[in-house]
Amino acid sequence: MIDLNCDLGEGFTTDADLMPLISSANIACGFHAGDAATIRRTIGLALQHNVAIGAHPGFADKANFGRTTIALTPEQVYQLVQTQLALFSTIAQEEGAVVRHVKPHGALYNAAAQSLEWANAIAEAVRDFDTNLILFGLSGSVSIQAAHALGLQTANEVFADRSYQADGTLTPRHLSHALIQDTDQCIAQVLGLLEKGFVVTHEGQRIRLQADTICLHGDGMHAISFAKAIRHALSEKKIVIQSPYTRREL
Template identity: 55%
Template sequence: MNRITIDINCDMGEGTGNDAILMPLISSANIACGFHAGDPETMRHTVQLAKKYHVAIGAHPSFFDREHFGRRKMDIAPEKIYALVIYQVGALATICKAEGARLRHVKPHGALYNQSASDPGIARAIASAVRDCDRDLVLFGLAGSKLVEAGRAMGLTVAEEAFADRSYSRDGSLTPRTQANALINSSKKATAQVLDIIREGKVMATDGSTVSLHADTICIHGDGQHAVDFARAIQETLRTHSITIQSPHAAKPQV
């Protein structure tokens, strides 16, 4: 029987106070680059923490919107989005270099992520910025989204992403946070959803329909109320089912 592995990613450096607990439970860290959360000192500390646990380091660029944690939809021209992604990715890449680590991937945050999932212009702007920063960077995007399509079209390696702690609409999009059922608050439900995604390639939408999707990586939101409980439950459940949490892009431990 083939060994099953899955990447578990988590948004980090956002000031939640959970990073040191969560880091050993995941395989990829998406580090806030200062536009929605974080600052240079936090970015550096989070890189050091990820390096300690051999977790793949990623940039988590956002709209410049600290007031709304980067979750407010914004109407910004693609060329400006390109610039803001270049700026944030470049900053974290330089911190990684100074710490003897390497930036491995990029995952947009919040509204930038959601808008790139359906807007081809925004998707191309982000993918172009990632390509121009470093063609070896992996681009994380919502499974089946325009961002994934744009990344592939530009020759990037992409990782299609699904979520442990968010519900889905029947079209495969995430349920908007403005709706009461957008967040999953039960460890049992979160772990069941993760298992369905990994083993069956499907997820149940809020209307009861089944959505087919492929996931290379699964996200736990670090700022979520139940983030630590979910991460622990998912790790234990995957271990029970002989599924290994592992990023294909992480630096290997020194022997």
């Protein structure tokens, strides 16, 4: 079994087409993208297709889509995440939905994967808000380690549409090979992670990674075609697509 998650509610027109193809939706909380109306609409789509609902908190920086790091103290990071979880959870409750997981967005996600201080602040914010939430983080990173140390449930996340560096981090977006644009390469990366447990970097290095959930970016040029191809490839391999929350309840 594997989870297929997607970042949605960010103002793109593909949400309705992507939602039936995934098992978990990371929905923008209005800070890096979206607003209350977008959150409601995206939650409605997730409920319609029985997709696990997650909060996708990011920097309050719509101009840069939350992909530029903002210098904050751990206390400010904690408050940033708590504020967005409170806002998102309130809307979810009004829509009759339950929030199942949290996945930080963009630069906040990358910082949490590399800074133990930031990882702790985010994990503490999630734990103090709701201990039942699953925290999604970069596979094998300090984000996962910090969450485990606090007793949180986690999902090691790998990427279908991003390339990796030798240290297991994602290739920075400003580099030409950061985004995977070819369907065959996307499928090869996904199957390599699931069947062999490793990803191959641009330079040919093999990095072992645990894969609990696969991310596909909703703003990607090939998001819909990649999602369909991934589902087809996993179906052929008899690999069931299911959210970590659903698996936990079995």
